[in-house]
Amino acid sequence: MKTESSVQDGILFVRLSGDLIGSPDTQQLLQSVDQQLGEEVRHCAIDLSDVRYINSTGIGVLVSLLTKFRSRGGELVLINPAEHPRKMLALTKLNAIFSIADDEQSAAQQLKSAN
Template sequence: MKTETAVQDGILFVRLSGDLIGSPDTQQLLQSVDQHLGEELRHCAVDLSEVRYINSTGIGVLVSLLTKFRSRGGELVLINPADHPRKMLALTKLNAIFSIADDATAAAQQLKTVN
């Protein structure tokens, strides 16, 4: 899995590609996000458009990220999940928990409406 992070307008944007299946990559992702949380960020957008496959560990990572931001009074939005991640979110009924946006602009607009 490949991870890219950027902060724009007070929002942490995380772009993932490859397979989100729980390997040293997921620990690296969580550590990277934790470093940014030290910058007092409260909102995050995770781009899943290039994630081919996600398993239960990957779902757990997304839930962990959601919890981190909500516990700070913020929010996390998923951007355009690819077919398999979208099916897994529906199967686990987490599509009712996560906000989903079509693109980064829509995600930023959703996050700006959250206090």
């Protein structure tokens, strides 16, 4: 799994590509997000458009990140999940828990209105 992140207007944007299935990659993702969390970063948008496959560990990581941001008064939005992650979210009924946006701009608008 490959991870890229940037902060814009107090929103942490994370772009994932490859497979979100556990291993050291997910630990690095969690640590990276922890380092970015702070007073000015309360919201997060995770781009899943290039994630080919996600398993229960990957779903657990997303739930963990959602919990981190909500416990700090923030929110997390998923951006354009690819076919398999979208199916997994529906199968686990987590599509009712996560907000999903079509693109970064839509995600930013959703998160700004969450303030």
